[in-house]
Every structure is written in structure tokens, then in C-alpha cells.
Amino acid sequence: xxxxxxxxxxxxxxxxxxxxxxxxxxxxxxxxxxxxxxxxxxxxxxxxxxxxxxxxxxxxxxxxxxxxxxxxxxxxxxxxxxxxxxxxxxxxxxxxxxxxxxxxxxxxxxxxxxxxxxxxxxxxxxxxxxxxxxxxxxxxxxxxxxxxxxxxxxxxxxxxxxxxxxxxxxxxxxxxxxxxxxxxxxxxxxxx
Numbered sequence: 001x002x003x004x005x006x007x008x009x010x011x012x013x014x015x016x017x018x019x020x021x022x023x024x025x026x027x028x029x030x031x032x033x034x035x036x037x038x039x040x041x042x043x044x045x046x047x048x049x050x051x052x053x054x055x056x057x058x059x060x061x062x063x064x065x066x067x068x069x070x071x072x073x074x075x076x077x078x079x080x081x082x083x084x085x086x087x088x089x090x091x092x093x094x095x096x097x098x099x100x101x102x103x104x105x106x107x108x109x110x111x112x113x114x115x116x117x118x119x120x121x122x123x124x125x126x127x128x129x130x131x132x133x134x135x136x137x138x139x140x141x142x143x144x145x146x147x148x149x150x151x152x153x154x155x156x157x158x159x160x161x162x163x164x165x166x167x168x169x170x171x172x173x174x175x176x177x178x179x180x181x182x183x184x185x186x187x188x189x190x191x192x
Contacts (some may be wrong), residue, residue: 018157025107025154063184104162105169111151112166118144118151 069082093102121137121144137143155163 021154021157025104025111025157064181101162101165104158105165108155108158108162108166109169111155112170114151115148115155118147 065082069079069085071081072078073080122141124131125137125140
């Protein structure tokens with residue numbers, strides 16, 4: 001990651017282009033909030049008020065989360081159950097793991113998800129050219145290919161230990177999905 005603060009008088013570019021790319025890969029999580037907002041905006045009627053609720057409903061409605069997590073507090077009109085659980089899990093992770101390792105895992109996961117979405121744009125544009133598209137990606141396949149290349153480039157810039165951790169977490173996630181989530185959503189075998 002970093003060798004520590006730069007000595008006085010040295011430029012941030014002292015570590016070269018590789019340092020810039022590694023820094024971009026590590027702070028990439030700042031973009032994740034926008035990603036969450038943009039992908040769940042369709043789930044709500046009044047985005048300003050309802051978007052946080054829509055983020056939770058999207059997952060509890062499709063069966064990936066228990067229905068209790070989709071319940072909204074009658075007075076506060078917020079998903080209190082899931083907020084408490086996520087807060088406790090986040091606090092536990094934050095207290096047990098180094099922040100840098102957590103940030104790198106979040107970043108590599110998000111970058112991988114962006115690659116998958118970009119590949120999906122190209123595939124769906126060819127397999128379902130007549131599908132209704134309220135939001136269209138311009139210049140397909142050029143824009144998705146640029147996104148794939150950019151995200152892969154940032155992934156490569158992350159430390160090797162992050163790649164290994166990502167593979168382990170990915171395998172754990174796949175086991176959980178196929179043991180629990182796929183039966184609850186009925187999504188396996190329906191892709192394409």
C-alpha cells in the first residue's frame with residue numbers, strides 16, 4: 001500500500017504513475033455510495049425521502065434477505081432492523097480488522113462488480129437488442145470495454161494479499177448464495 005508519509009518537499013507523484021494508480025484503487029470506495037444510490041433509485045417513489053428504504057427493500061423483496069429486514073418502523077419510516085444489524089456487523093468488522101484491509105476488500109469487490117455489469121451490458125445488448133432500456137449506455141461496446149479495462153487496471157494495482165482475500169470471500173459468498181440465496185430467489189438457471 002504506502003511506505004508512509006512523503007518526506008518534506010517531495011511531490012505526491014514521487015512514487016510515479018504506479019503510486020497514483022494504487023492510490024486510486026485504494027480510495028475507490030468513495031464512489032460506492034453513488035453506485036448504491038443509482039442502482040436502487042428505481043425502487044422508490046420519492047427518491048429524496050425513500051431511497052435509503054429502497055436500498056433495503058430491493059434485497060428483502062427478492063428473498064436474499066429475510067422479510068424482517070424489509071420492515072419499516074411505523075413512526076420513523078426507516079428500516080430499523082437492518083440498520084441495527086448492519087451497524088453491529090460493521091462495528092465488529094471495524095474493530096477487528098485493519099481499516100486498510102477492509103477498504104481494499106470493499107474496493108476490489110466493487111471494481112469486480114463494475115466489470116460484471118459492464119460485461120452484462122455488452123451481452124444483453126447483443127442477446128436482447130429489443131429490450132426496453134430506460135437508461136442506455138452510449139457507444140456500446142466501447143464504453144463498457146473501457147470500464148472493464150479501467151476497473152481491471154485498478155484491481156491489478158491493489159496488493160496481492162487483497163486479491164487472495166477477495167478470492168476467499170468470493171468463494172464464501174458463492175457457497176452462501178448457492179446454499180441459501182438461490183433457493184429463496186429462484187434465480188439459478190433463469191439468467192440469459
